[in-house]
Amino acid sequence: MTERVVLAYSGGLDTSVCIGWIAEETGAEVIAVAVDVGQGGEDLEIIRKRALACGAVEAEVADAKNEFADEYCLPAIKANALYMDRYPLVSALSRPTIVKHLVAAAKKHGADTVAHGCTGKGNDQVRFETGIASLAPDLKCIAPVRDYAMTRDKAIAFCEEKNLPIATTKKSPYSIDQNVFGRAVETGFLEDIWNAPIEDVYEYTQNPATPRDADEVIITFKQGVPVAIDGKQVTVLEAIQQLNTRAGAQGVGRLDMVEDRLVGIKSREVYEAPGAIALIAAHQELENVTVERELARYKRQVEQRWSELVYDGLWFSPLKRALDGFIAEANQHVTGDIRMTLHGGRAVVTGRRSDESLYDFNLATYDTGDTFDQSLSKGFIEIFGMSSKIAAKRDLAQ
Amino acid sequence: MTERVVLAYSGGLDTSVCIGWIAEETGAEVIAVAVDVGQGGEDLEIIRKRALACGAVEAEVADAKNEFADEYCLPAIKANALYMDRYPLVSALSRPTIVKHLVAAAKKHGADTVAHGCTGKGNDQVRFETGIASLAPDLKCIAPVRDYAMTRDKAIAFCEEKNLPIATTKKSPYSIDQNVFGRAVETGFLEDIWNAPIEDVYEYTQNPATPRDADEVIITFKQGVPVAIDGKQVTVLEAIQQLNTRAGAQGVGRLDMVEDRLVGIKSREVYEAPGAIALIAAHQELENVTVERELARYKRQVEQRWSELVYDGLWFSPLKRALDGFIAEANQHVTGDIRMTLHGGRAVVTGRRSDESLYDFNLATYDTGDTFDQSLSKGFIEIFGMSSKIAAKRDLAQ
C-alpha cells in the first residue's frame, strides 16, 4: 500500500509545489489540509480544488476560526501573553491549531507522515514538529524546504514545468504570516535593523500618526473571557475581529522588535495585532483591579514562562498544562468592564468597574469615609523591615 | 541636652507645620532638610529660610539632582524597572535618595530621630522608615500625620495660630509627588476608578491627541548608561531632562492604573514620566539586540523582583544589592544607538545599531549570504521536544 503524507497546505506557491515535490521525493500520496485561522485571502473551497489540481489525492479544508479564538487566543489573553514583553504570539498560537487538524487528517486518511512548508531556521518548524510529536508521537515529519532543498527558484521552475495552476508572480519582498490574532512581517529591507518600517508593510492597521477622532470602547470580561463589547455579547472571535477593526483603524498594535528565536539567532520582526494588544491591555488592567497582589506578582512570572513555552512550540507540553491550571484559577474573578480609548496608536484604559473589584474606596480614599487604620502601619513597617535592619546593623559595623 | 529631630522638609504647608508640631509633641529641636530631586518649584534658599522662619534650629538644603539621576534613576533604567509592568517607580526612587541626606544630617547634627510628612496608609512611610533602618538602625522615626494625628485642617489651624509664613491656600484636589524622573497624581475624583483622568491633572506632558509633528531622537547607551542624545554627550540627568521635554511635548509617558500598595490596598494612580518611559523603551530594545537569550529571559524575572523590592521600600536591602550584581553583569554589552520616534503619546523604536550586537545578518537573512545550516534543525527539534514527546506517548496511552 502506498504511504501517505498529510501536508499543511496554504494554497500558495510553496505548498502547492510541495504536493508534487513530496510525491516525487517519497513516492507517497499527498493529502492537503488547509486550516482557516482567520488569515483571510481566498475561499477555502478554491484552495481545496487547487490542492487537488496540484496532485493531492485528498484535500481537506477547515474553518477553525472559532476554535483558534476560543482554545488558543483566549488562553493567551488570560495569560497576558507577550513574549519578550511585546509579542502576542500570533504565529505561535496558530501552529498548534493547525497541528491538531493535521493529526486528525493523518489518522483519518492513514498517513504516517506530516509535511509542512517551513524553513529550517525559524520557530515554526519546531512548533509544527513538537506539536505533532505530542499529539501523535508515531507520526514522522518532513519539511521539503529544509529537508529536500526546495528553494523558491526551484519551486517556480517545478511549477512551470508541471504547469501547476498557480500564478508564479513575483514574491512579496516580505515574508508574511497572518491570522485573526495578528500579522507578522519579516525579511526584506527589515533585515537591516537600523531601517525603520514603512507604511507599506502594514495591512491590519492604519497609520497612527494620521489625525482622526478617538474611539471609545467598553470591553466586558467574565472570568477572564471577553464576553461583550459596548454591552453587546460577542464570542471571543468576534471580540478579536471587532477590535482588529476598531483598534486597527486607530493604528493600535504595531510592534517592531529584535526577537530571540528558539533556534538561537536574533531576528527582526514587525507585527500588527490591534485586537490582541487592546484585549490584553484591557485584561491586564482588569486583573489589576480584581486579582490579589501576591497572586498578581507571581502570575507575572508565570506569564513570562507561559509565553516562552508557547513561543518555543511547547503548547501541548506538560508544563504548559500545569501553568494553565494556575492561570485558570487566577482568572476566576477577572470579571467586569474596562473602558478604553483607542486613538493615535494607543489603547488606553480610562475606566474600570467590577462587582469583583478588590479596590476598596473606603480603604483607598484620603477623603471622608477613610476606614484604613493608620495606627497599624508602625508595627507593620518595623517587622516588615526587620530582617533588612538586622542585616544593616551587621553590615554597617564592618 | 535637648533631643534633635531631623525632618524631611518640602517647604509646603504640611512639613512647615511639622516643625512646630514635632517640637510641641516631643520637646525636641527640629532640623529641616530639603532635598532637590528635580521636583521643581521654589528655590532651595527660599525653602531653607522658610524652615528657619517656621522654627527649625537648623535647615539644610541639598541639590541632589545628579545624585538622584546617577545612583537611583540609572539603576532603574538598567533594570527596565516597571512595577506591575507599568510604573517606573518615580516616588519609590526618590525616597532612598532623600533618606541618605536625612541620615547624614542626623549624624552631623546629633539627632536621634527622623521625621517625615507621610500618612500611615501609603508606601512612602515604609520607604522612609526601612531606608533609615538600613542606613542608621539606631535612629527612630516619627510621622506626625500618622503618629500625632496632624490632619490637614489641624495643620492649617496651627499655621494660622502660629502665624507661620506659609500661604494656606486651598489645597490642590490631588495629592502630587514629583521629581525629575516623573510625576504622580492621586486622590480627588480619580478615587472613582471609573472616572477618566482629565487634562488638568497633567503637567509634564502635552495632550498626545493634539496633532503635531513627530520628533525623532537617537539615544546612545554605553553599558546600559544613556551617554548621548542625538550624538551630543549628556549626563544621566540631562538625558532624563531632555527627554522629559521632548517626549513630554509629544504626550509620551502618561500612565493610569490601579496599583497594589505594599500596605495591602489597591489605589488609583496617574503618572507622567516621559523621560523615564522613553529611556526604558530604548534600553529594552537595545538589550533585545545585545543580550543573549537565556540571560534576557532570566533578567525579565529579576527585573520584576527588583521593581517589587524598590516599590516596597527595600532599596538598601541585601537582596537588592545582589540583584544589582546580576543586573550590572547583564548590562556589560548594552552599548549602541537606538533611534526613536516620539509622537502622539508613543515612544517607538525604529532603528538600532551596535558594535556589540548579537543580531547576525548572515544567520538571520533569508536572502543571499545566509550562513545558517538548516540541516542542524532536525536533530535539534527531535531532542528539544523529546521529553515532551515521551510524556505524550504515556499520556495518550491512557
Place this chain on the structure above:
Amino acid sequence: MTERVVLAYSGGLDTSVCIGWIAEETGAEVIAVAVDVGQGGEDLEIIRKRALACGAVEAEVADAKNEFADEYCLPAIKANALYMDRYPLVSALSRPTIVKHLVAAAKKHGADTVAHGCTGKGNDQVRFETGIASLAPDLKCIAPVRDYAMTRDKAIAFCEEKNLPIATTKKSPYSIDQNVFGRAVETGFLEDIWNAPIEDVYEYTQNPATPRDADEVIITFKQGVPVAIDGKQVTVLEAIQQLNTRAGAQGVGRLDMVEDRLVGIKSREVYEAPGAIALIAAHQELENVTVERELARYKRQVEQRWSELVYDGLWFSPLKRALDGFIAEANQHVTGDIRMTLHGGRAVVTGRRSDESLYDFNLATYDTGDTFDQSLSKGFIEIFGMSSKIAAKRDLAQ
C-alpha cells in the same frame, strides 16, 4: 447580650488560664475549642471537661486527624514542601486546620472574636490571624500573651489564685508543638546555636546512631497520594502514622536548623518528622520518574513559593489556591511504587516502578536494545548552544 470569644484551647496551663483571663479582660464569655491534629496526650473528653471547669461557657472538641492529613498534610506531600529546603511545615500546616474549626465554632456560637495562646514574636500568631481573616474577615483576634501581657508567671499565679484544676508543674525547658506530621522543639539551651541537641529533646525518633536492623518499606502512590504501604491500603493519616512509627524507630526525620521567621528574626528550631520526611523523599523520587523535565524544573520553584506562603500563614490566600492548581496538574501521573530503606536516620529510595514511568529503558540503555538515535545530537548541540556561541564570538573579540 454578652459578647463571646472562641479560644483555641489545648488543655494546658496557658490556654486554661486564658479562659478566665479573657473573661476578665473583655467581659466576654469564652468558648473553648480543642482540635486533635494528632498531638497525642490527653483524651479529648478530659480536655473538654477541663475547659468547662476552667470557666468556659461552652467547650467543643474535634478529632481532626483525618481532615488534617487529607486536606493539609497531603497537599504538602504533593508539593514536596520543605521550607528552606528542610522543614516540612509541621506547625504551619496545623494552624489552618485549627482555624477552620475556630471559625466554625464562632459562627455556631455567635462569637465575634477568636483568641489564641501565641506570643507576639512567632509565626503562629500570623497563621492564626491571617487564616481567620481569610475565612471570617469580620472576626476580631486577640492573643492574651501578646495583647494582655499574660506571662507564664502571671498565668501560674492566676491558676493558683483561681484554683484552676490544672497542675502547674515545672514547665518543660523547651517550647514544643507537635502533631501527626511532626514535632517542633525550640528555646532552652537550643537558643545558643552552637549547642548541639541532646537525645532528651526527641520523642518521635530513636537515636539514629544506635545499631539496629534496617527496615524496608514499599510506598504506593496514586496521583501523588500515598495509598498503600507494603501493599496494604492506607489512608493518608495511616500512611503518616505508620511511617512515623517505622521511620521514627530508625531515627529518620530529625532536623536542626536556623530558620527565617516571618516576623523578621532568625530562630533555632529542632524538628522531628519521620513520616513526613520519608513520604516526601519517596514522592520526590516518584516524581523524578513520572514528571516531565520542564514541568519538574518549574515545579521546584513553585514548591519553594508554596512552602514560603504556607510558612508565612497564607494557606487560605489566592496565590496558594492558584499554586495548588499547578501542583494538582503536576501530580496527575505521580503513580507507582517506591521502595525505601529506613535505617540509621536515613530514608533512602532503592527502587521505583510505575506504569506511568517516563524512564524508557530502551532510550536509556547503553546495552542491547538502545533505540536512541545519536545522530540527532550534533544538530541539537549546535542549535542549543548557538545563542551562547554567538555571544562568545562577540565577547572574545573584545
Place this chain on the structure above:
Amino acid sequence: MTERVVLAYSGGLDTSVCIGWIAEETGAEVIAVAVDVGQGGEDLEIIRKRALACGAVEAEVADAKNEFADEYCLPAIKANALYMDRYPLVSALSRPTIVKHLVAAAKKHGADTVAHGCTGKGNDQVRFETGIASLAPDLKCIAPVRDYAMTRDKAIAFCEEKNLPIATTKKSPYSIDQNVFGRAVETGFLEDIWNAPIEDVYEYTQNPATPRDADEVIITFKQGVPVAIDGKQVTVLEAIQQLNTRAGAQGVGRLDMVEDRLVGIKSREVYEAPGAIALIAAHQELENVTVERELARYKRQVEQRWSELVYDGLWFSPLKRALDGFIAEANQHVTGDIRMTLHGGRAVVTGRRSDESLYDFNLATYDTGDTFDQSLSKGFIEIFGMSSKIAAKRDLAQ
C-alpha cells in the same frame, strides 16, 4: 599542512583507540590532552607516554586539581548547587575545566578540531561542545563514538589489530566518571530502576550501615569559601579531599536517583560525593545564619537555575556569569564555623558560630533578655494579611 585534532585523552581503551581512529577517519594529526581533575588512577607521565605510543603526535598532561577545586567546585559550593535538589554536578563541573585545557592546547598546537570520547546520548557531549563553542567558537568538534560509529567491540578489535599498548580487559559492568568532587556510576544492572545499588558500585564511601564511631568536624568558611578544617588552614582542594576521606569513611554522600538528562531522556544514576555533600550542607546552614531572609529565599531560585545551567553544559554562558554576580554578592557575609557530625551516612550540622551572624539571641530568646517588641505584631499581621483579607471578603460573598 596536515590538520590537527586535539583529543580529550583519559589513558583508557576508548580514547587510546580514538587516536588512531581519528587519524584514519580524518587524516589529521592527533594531539592527546589529559587533564587531572582528581580522578585518581595512573600517573600523568604514564598516560602521556601511552598517548604517544598510541600514535599521538603530541601529548600534554596537566594537573588541574587545584584549578578544578578553586574555579569550578567552589562556585558550586557557593551556589549550594544540587541539580534536582540532589546531584552536586560532579561530572558537569569537570567538563568546562577540561575544555579550557583542550582549547589552550588547540591554540598552542594549531589544531582546528577538538575530539572527545563521549557517546551521542549523554550530557557530556553537550558540555564539551558548548564549552568549546564558547571559548573558541571557530573550533570544530568531533566525537568518534557518536560520529564515526566507534563501538566498544570495534575499539577492541582496532586495539588488537594495531597492537596498541593497552590491556583490553573485560570492561567494568558500569560506566564510571570520577573526579575529586565525586563519582558517578551508571548502566549495568542499575538500568533496571527497581534494582537497588549493591556495595560493589561504591568506591569513595564505606557502607553507612556498618557500625563505627562518629567523626566530628568543624569547617570554617570565609565569604563562602571553606578555609579551615578543625582549625587548620586548607585550600579548597584540601577541604574536598579531607572531607572525601572523613565523610566517605562514614558513608556520607551516596545518591541514587532517576535524573532528567538534557537530551530529553531520564537515566538512572548513582553518585558518591562525600566531600561535596558535607561542604554544601555546612555552607547551606552557615547561610541560614548569615544571609538575610529575602536574599536567602531568592537565592534558592537562583541556585536551581545555576544548577540547571551547569548541568546543561552552559558553564561559560552569559546567564551563568550574571548569576555568578548575584551569588558572589550573596556570599559576602558567609563567614564562620559549622560543627558537623559525620556518621552513618549522614553529615549533620550540630552547631554554628559567626561574627557575621544575623541570629540575634536577644530577639530570639523567650527567656530573660528578650528585646523583641511584641506590640508591633498586631499591626504587622493586619497589614501583612490585608490583601488576602480583602480578597477573602469578596470571595466569601459569592
